[in-house]
Amino acid sequence: MKLVAVAAFSAIVFISCGSGETKETSTDTTAATTETTVAADTTAAPATPATVVDIAVSSADHSTLVAAVKAAGLVETLSGAGPFTVFAPTNAAFDKLPKGTLESLLTPEKKADLTDILTYHVVAGNVKAADLKDGQMVKTVNGKELKVTIKDGKVMIDGALVTAADLSAGNGVVHVIDAVVLPKK
Numbered sequence: 163m164k165l166v167a168v169a170a171f172s173a174i175v176f177i178s179c180g181s182g183e184t185k186e187t188s189t190d191t192t193a194a195t196t197e198t199t200v201a202a203d204t205t206a207a208p209a210t211p212a213t214v215v216d217i218a219v220s221s222a223d224h225s226t227l228v229a230a231v232k233a234a235g236l237v238e239t240l241s242g243a244g245p246f247t248v249f250a251p252t253n254a255a256f257d258k259l260p261k262g263t264l265e266s267l268l269t270p271e272k273k274a275d276l277t278d279i280l281t282y283h284v285v286a287g288n289v290k291a292a293d294l295k296d297g298q299m300v301k302t303v304n305g306k307e308l309k310v311t312i313k314d315g316k317v318m319i320d321g322a323l324v325t326a327a328d329l330s331a332g333n334g335v336v337h338v339i340d341a342v343v344l345p346k347k
Contacts, residue, residue, distance in 0.1 A: 211331045213241045214248045218336070226256040226264070233268045234277040240284070244333035247289040249308070249319050251342045259342055278304055282345040288335055291317060291327035306345045319343060 211217045215237055218224040227250055231237055240246060256264050267276040281304035289300065296312040311318040317327070322341035329336040 212333070214244070214246050214331045214334045214336050215240045217329050217331050218248075218250055223252045223254075223338075224250055226253045227251060230256075230264075230268065230276060230280060234273060234280050236277065236280055240333075242333065245286075245288040246303075246334035247285040247287060248334065248336045249283045249285075249322070249324075249339045249343065250336050251283070251322070251339050252325075255322070255339065255341045278345060279342070282306060282308070282343060283339075290335060291324070291337065302345075304345060308343065 211220065215228075215231065218228050218231070231240065240248070266272055267279070282302050284303045285300050285308070286303055294300075294310045294312065294317060296310065298310040299307040300310060301307050308320045311321075317324040317337075319337070319339055320343040322339035322343050324337050325340050326338035329338070
């Protein structure tokens with residue numbers, strides 16, 4: 163694109179410096195400049211993130227989730243072909259856990275518990291918001307079910323409010339939630 167702009171600029175300078183410039187040449191130069199400007203301003207749509215992990219990594223509001231996914235050893239799995247639907251708690255959601263809970267879960271001794279909680283936030287398949295129905299039970303990859311509640315246009319997943327929906331990735335979709343949902347014992 164820069165090469166085209168440089169070439170167009172050079173042509174304009176060359177034409178305007180030449181002798182015998184006419185009004186017609188000036189009009190042609192303006193048209194060429196307009197075309198170049200339009201071409202230079204045209205940008206491609208942003209690329210879809212490759213994975214659901216990429217969506218979390220690119221969000222400052224999900225750094226705790228990313229740290230937990232790394233500690234549980236789930237980065238490679240969630241970067242796989244999928245498709246996956248992830249209900250992604252924000253940093254503020256993790257902050258709502260009882261004091262010391264997150265720190266404890268991030269220790270190597272609690273890796274199995276952390277994995278159980280994180281996989282409770284993941285559903286196999288590409289579940290868009292429009293696919294969810296009030297009262298629906300969706301099976302998570304840890305084998306337990308999440309309950310969907312829809313009231314007054316608000317979608318809740320096991321009591322957590324969906325604050326952003328349908329963030330698409332190449333291997334699935336992410337729905338941001340305002341709480342960490344815990345599997346029933």
